Amino acid sequence: MMVFPLTFICIFTLLLSLITKLSMAIDTLSPNETLADNGKLLVSSGEAYELGFFNPPYSNKRYIGIWFKNVPIQTPIWVANKNNPISDSSGLLTITTTGNIIITNQTTTVWSSSNSSPPTPPNNPILQLLDSGNLVVKNGRGDYLWQSFDYPCDTLVPGMKLGRNLRTNQEWFLTSWKTLQDPSSGDYTYKLDRRGLPQIVLYQGSTVNYRGGSWDGVGFGGDPPLPTKAVVDNIFIINAIDVYYTFKNRDDTAISRFVVNQTGSLQLLTWNERLGEWFNLMTMQRDACDVYATCGPYGICRFDVLAACYCPNGFIPRLQQEWDRGDWSGGCVRRTPMNCSAPQGFRKLPGLKLPDSLYFSVNMTKMSLVDCEEACLRNCTCVAFALTSVSGCMVWFGELLDMKEFSEYGQDLYLRMAASDLGSNKKNKRTAMITSIIVISGVLVLSLIGWYFLKKLHLRRARRLDKRNQKVQDNNQRIVEEEDLALLLFDLATVSSATNNFSLTNKIGEGGFGPVYRGELTTGREIAVKRLSKTSRQGFTEFKNEVILISKLQHRNLVRLLGCCIHEEERMLIYEYMPNKSLDTFIFNRTRGISLDWKKRIDIIVGIARGLLYLHRDSRLRVIHRDLKAGNILLDNEMNPKIADFGLARSFGGDQFEENTNKVIGTYGYMSPEYAINGHFSMKSDVFSFGVIVLEIVSGKKNRGFYDPDHDLNLLGHAWKLWNEGNPIKLFDVFMEDPVPTSEVFRCIQVALLCVQQRPEDRPTMSSVLLMLDSENPVLPMPKQPGFYSESQLSSTGKHHCTTNEVTITMLHGR
Template sequence: MKGTTKKSLERLLFLCSFVLSSIRTSTTLDTVTPSQPISDGQTIVSPGESFELGFFSPGSSRNRYLGIWYKKISTGTVVWVANREAPLFDHLGVLKVTAQGNLVLLNSTKGIVWSSNTSRAAENIPDARLLESGNLVVEDGNDDGPDKYLWQSFDYPCDTLLPGMKLGRNLASGFDWFLSSWKSTDDPAHGDFTFRIDLHGVPQLVLKKGSATQFRAGSWNGIRWTGAQAMVRNPVYTYEFVSNETYVYYKYELLNSSVFSRMVLNASGVSQRFTWIDRSHSWVLYYVVIVDQCDNYAFCGAYASCNINKSPVCSCLQGFEPKSPRDWSFLDWTDGCARRTLLDCDKGDGFLKHAGVKLPDTTYASVNKSIGLEKCGELCSNNCSCTAYANSDVRGGGSGCILWFSALIDIREFSDGGQDLYIRVAASELGNIGAERSSNDKKLLGIIFGSVIFIAMLAIGLILYIRKKKAKTKNSLEKDCNDGDENEVMELPIFDMKTIIKATENFSIDKKLGEGGFGAVYKGNLNEGQEIAVKRLSQDSGQGLKEFKNEVILIAKLQHRNLVKLLGCCVERDERLLIYEYMPNKSLDYFIFDESGRKELDWHNRINIINGIARGLLYLHQDSRLRIIHRDLKASNVLLDSKMNPKISDFGLARMFGGDETEANTKKVVGTYGYMSPEYAIDGLFSVKSDVFSFGVLVLEIVSGRKNRGFNHPDHQHNLLGHAWRLWMEERPLELIDDILGESCALSEVLRCIHVALLCVQQRPDDRPSMSTVVLMFGSDTMLPQPKQPGFFTERNVVEAESSASKNDSSTKNEITISLLEPR
């Protein structure tokens, strides 16, 4: 009897369990209605099971929040949070829909913690459901009209922009759509950063910290934001920008609905786009908004432009000069530039054309879409307060008009893309134009006469100066080079200028070997037949005597077969020269980036070069008397001798560390983009791991025969690091190998080189191996750890160039070395 009773109870419990489970499943997959709320532990799933709504605790927090996350993705990444500022402190939260159509979140005492505050009451029985897009909507029963949604979460973005979401404003209601960062990974409350379209003046996309602008993508020009370079066709998503009397917004849609992609503004203020890769079960960084110095808002100040391909990166616009020349000489460009000649509207100010630029901040600008460029110029010319003008739309040869009425800030020069900008300058800055033409003719004779007298006097003075200077030249050279700390006196031969001029045939163009960030290099022949390489410092390079001495002192103290040998120096008046041993095969970039040169580098030579560079870096980091960080390791700074042995050169940017120092920080970032580590390029933090990152980039370039910066691929927009990472994760690393190598390479060696290189370019410095570990990795067959995602995964990709216009609306779809600082 007891056995029968026990079995009956078990069957009853099983039946109850089955019924409860069925009810729970129904709740999980169904909608929320006034009669059917959901509680903590229950969820709503979108029809295709891409997204899920429920309660969660972020990171290490114990607080509970109502949110939406990816269901199909194992990481369960959260994309939206309801009660950001009002967490629940237990697991007793309940979400329900009121009869009026309001979504309300209740705590354990039935108090309202959060409400959707729906502006319009339901006329039917409302229900809430989660769409496949990730949009949580409240519907007015069976109403299928255009206003069937009483409320939707897409109107209230958090830190994530999903496909179909908008950034912008509803002009009719004043409602804003913008991203707001979390406070931290454990706290989804509103953080310090926002990413939005600023409607002051001409609408533009901006990233702000509080009220301070950090980054500005610029205004929309019909194809892209003006702060974006010309891009290849995007295979993942399309863009749309709408600007009319009712709306101003930007959104994107996926070309393939099976792909997951999201844009997120993280707690540190970094805006990034990620794409989910099924093979690796991870989010892969597709692009990051701020890539280099020039992306920082107003980096060069007013009336200046930033060009990452130049050194220094900042320069005044034509007709302007540094506002603070002293600060400018110390690479502090904050104050920007000022007009060299004040404007005088009555004397006929003119306009200078600047091509291929990011248009300046449009906060104090106005737009007229109905006129062309010529009329735009007339309007600006007739208004003495107008400082510049440009087309607002670049499609079809250009149309529309933007007028600026304040200082021109945040201009960037592009090598590809950008727009034409016409900047107002004084008539005297334009040369022979307008009213100045006749006055210049009258002054011409006077100028010629005065010039003849001046040149004659200058020649007489120069002759006297040379005679006086000859006797002091030798002592002056030694004093300049040796002036300073007695412990840093250079025990190197001092060459006189006459010897160098003779050796290089007066710096003949035929003797020129190449040109770097700080000057040209010439081949020379001394009287005794010795071949030399002479590095002639450019006078406008920004490198002073101390930096010059830094390079000389460092190289003089270093002796290694994989470091270039310094033979001496020459300092005479404004000339600063370094004399090196001559490398007959020039630099590595002449071979690996040249179609014919690559054929001369078989795998034996390439692996020898890789190992030689590794040994040279190891010596700098560990085995020399000093610990030295090179900070500018790249293909053009690796020279090759007659036997193709590599020698690291160019120590002008190197930093010497004391015995206990492991890392340092600087506000003046120097080096070459494409080779610089992320922590150094963005935060100015450098260590031996910065050189390790550069070495990893260089190895991938040697293996592939392709440059990291400027790398193009038809299937994606990653740089060489991203391409290599993608091939590695898809188990196709052999596709990275240079086709020219053919069968000359040992596949096991090549794969190990790729593996080690990916370990060297990992995002976090702590994850990268030291150079001593790298050398051991190359010299053994031990198992290597799996690399993590590299830093600087992609080239600069703020937006892509896809566009089409709506009829009624303005609607559209769509090797650099930088500035030097004084070594510390």
């Protein structure tokens, strides 16, 4: 038996006690304690949140903030000294004996929770970080003297409020950060407007930018119920003390938050632990109709049509010429002016976001539709009314603004109009009588002969459906058999099970083809499922094209197609799963872009070049990709690039090198001039796209949407300008980690400029590109002027209308 000396046992016990104390999460701070900027943190008792000093990405300013403990990407939900940062690590957080929280920088107070001391000092105040993320000051009895939830920043987490305390006039609202690096108060605020029925309003300064609509017991403004019902529950409180919105997670283990970003967009995000990133469940502003009052007074916005705004029946555009040009801000006016002494009635407008107005009233007592209508008729200035289950009777006065039509859901608005615009009551009654007679007669006739025709129709439809299904199955089978494809066919049940029935949380992207989902087979293998959308501009031809081409192409720098799923009209492509997603998520995302050092970037450039060379020269087919862009370069777990999305690719014969098309398909910013303007494409079209990608990788900036205060050029033009000035080194991504081999980056820029030259014959082949990239000291030709080196060049062709969206587009050109 081993015997330890008493001294050793005492030392061991002391060390064990110290380790235990250090391992315990400290969630409180007393007046005799301080929290210094030395890595020390307050951690809530359940280890859900942490509080301490931090600095935003790419900033050396120090702030006191609260963030999620179990989210690897530091995500502050609240910042104390957001408008007064500390420039070094000398900050201290303390709580005084009067319960005041103070942040000091040496001897200077940079932030305080209170500007005055209470008349009676609290008994034993302590500062505590709760498991809800709320930072509170409590007295000895446990009463809250102050709480951070009363002063939200840009984020709403479960338990926080958006609204107002009617007794104290305490208002809870969100304010955007100024920039991603600066948490000081930005331009946008989200507030609860409690006039009449509460509604969420986004202000840009003092100007209304977006209005969520009135609360109807389910959502705001008649919007469809949240697709996130399995994730969060909406809670709205209206009583004599409080009017506010809050929410809670359905699953206690979920981590979710609302955040208003620097552009004023309000998003509901949830942390996806499997993907290691925040997943956007919902964005409040979904389309152009969400811009406040975009259709002017009495105008109604409908996003699913080309002309977004229209006037309700009985109204005409106020300014017809401007309306025809797409300027709807003038709104609509009545065809027949209101006259209270003339007969009047109401036209029902179903499925709307109820309008905004400076003047309206609400009667919360239970009323019938007739009572509400009579209440509006009794007041000559009443222009409309609505009846909802939550509000009772709502009546509007003055011009109606910000109405939006929904394809389903929404609320009914009754618009007051002259009887002449509605049709006379007598005529309506006569029409109703005739309609009733016809309906009754029809029922009697159908009762005698309807069963015969219904049965015959049913049989006819059944035969037609059988023929259609057989045709679809034959067509589907022909895709595989005719092309002799060594391709695995997945059944729909397998794919549905792997993607959790195409769950929103499994969705990892969306392109011109349709949505893409992450899945996991029963074998444990991860897959990516590309599902053809019914509204996709790409269809069966592109699907078949991708199946045929990529199944016959095998290269380490091409994405691997595992199989496809064809079930009736459902068509899906099953790929190997790329955990690092696409290249654009790294080079254009500041938080991820910093992880791409130059070695990784040059390896990606060379990998793309090798994949293209295989397509152009070494594969069984000579293939032109036609939609090469950063978003179509996927990255595996070792950051190896793989070219993807062959739906628009074309294969050539052995002696064929170029072709023309009447249908120009591709992405703005990556298309070569000869292809975008004349529909002429060849291997040199892909070379041009490759050059654009190289410049984007080097600079970390997009070609389209590039901005420089000194000129109006895009990224190609900017690179060309720096080249001519003898200073291409300025193109380097400022977030690239040092050291950077200047000569190697310089060579990549020169190769890229050679690839994007205006004339196709001046551009190198991919074999020459690889030779130039792999050689130590190659003698490279001098590049000539690039094509499309400014945005105006693209739009001046007269062939299309430009957009900054990086999406695949289709343009038709007559020849």
